Amino acid sequence: MSSADKILVIGPSWVGDMVLAQSLFKQLKSVQPACQIDVAAPAWTLPLLARMPEVSQAIALPFKHGQLALRERWQFGRSLMAQHYTQAILLTNSLKSAILPWAAGIPLRTGFKGELRYGLVNDMRPLDKSQLKQTVERFVALGLKPRTALPTVLPQPALVAEAANAKRLQHAFKLDAFKPILGLCPGAEYGEAKRWPAEYYAQVANQALETGWQVLLFGSEKDKPVTASIQQLTQQRCVDLAGQTSLGDAIDLMSMCQRVISNDSGLMHVAAALNKKLVAIYGSSDPKHTPPMHPDAVIAYLGLTCSPCFKRVCPLGHLNCLRQLTPDQVLPSLALSSIKPAP
Incomplete structure (x- = not known):
């Protein structure tokens, strides 16, 4: 690689996976600090990428989830030819994701062996899941030369929150600057087998509230039934953020929390990347596969x-x-009693 290398990463579509992808970005920068890393991913990931200092440019992909759109992908790839990327790294294994870097004329196109991608991916890596058990290990491996051992310690994701926006949100949601904050993430996009019962979250919230903490309930529009249930069991004393914040706002609000409890979800990885004291709850999923990187x-x-x-x-x-x-x-x-509200 030369100092002028420009790398295009085809990013994943899940919040948690995109957070883990920052370990790859950090690995690339550790080897070649001057390289430029651009990331092409769904538009909703842009606020997340904006909080990763290693990313030079986030490119919003205009395709709907699951949409093949072969012609449109080829055309989009051609529009990137002027960027003169030297390498593409594909973090997704589909055929359609390999079309864009090929159409862009990127000379080195790195990815794992996937569906019918021969020729489109010319630096094809076999995926030995017994050796690369974790998602983050697979991402980092694609940033290394073939048959190179993983670093003993993988780079840890570290999001940089926007302090000014956090301050604005503190005022908007009327948060007390002198009380510690417990963040609860009771949702899980995948399904109920990954969600700790709402009544358990409510018990923890009540304990925190009675100890002088503020409690924020994080979630998307789909999580409103769960957060509403927690609110009912806590006499509406939490701050319900479900469906009320963008992803960027959620990140900046979470940066203000002293403690976070989360199901195995994208927000769990966000909390870990924000260096929060985190309790990650696993049910139907495997903590050995996608553990929080902290x-x-x-x-x-x-x-x-x-x-x-x-x-x-x-x-x-x-x-x-x-x-x-x-x-x-x-x-x-959680050690709630270790942090007391300011007098």
Whole structure:
């Protein structure tokens, strides 16, 4: 690689995966600090990429999720030829994602062996899942030369919140600057088998509120039923942010939290990348596959014989992997009493 290398990364479509992709960006910069990293990804990821100092430019892809649009992808790729990228790294394994860098005439196109991508990807890497067990390991591996061992310690994602926007949001949501904040992330896009019961979140919230904390409920529009349930069980004393914030606003608000509890979700990875004291709750998924990338994160996982099943809904109907993980088991990790409101 030369000092003038320009790298185009075809990014993933999930919040958590995009956070983990920052480990790749950091790895690339550690080897070649002067390289330019541009990321092409769905438009909603742009606020996330804007908080990654390693990314020079975020390019919004105009395609709908799952849309093949082969002609449009080829045309979009041709529009990038003037950028003179020296390498493309594909973090997705689909055929359609390989069309854009090929059409852009990028000479080195790196990716794992995927569906019918021969020729489109000319630096094809085999994916040995027994060796690269974690998503973040697979991303970082694509930034290394073939057959190169992974670093002993992988670069840790580190988002940089926008302080001015955080201050604006503090006023907008009437947050007390002198009280510590507990962030709760009770949603999970994948399904209910990844969601700790709302009543458990409410028990933790009530404990925090009674200790003098403020509690923020993070989530998307789809999480409103869950956050509304928590609000009902806490006498409307939390700040319900579900559907009220953009992704960028959610990141900046979370940067103000002293503690965060989250299901295995994109916001869990955001909290870890913001260096928050985090308790990550796992049910149907596997913490060995997509753990939060922070050495101090606490993983709450029972590891029952039926876990992980990777199902959206508990196939046995009992959801014991989450229901048997009680608030009493989680609260000690938060150490709420270690931080007191200012007098």
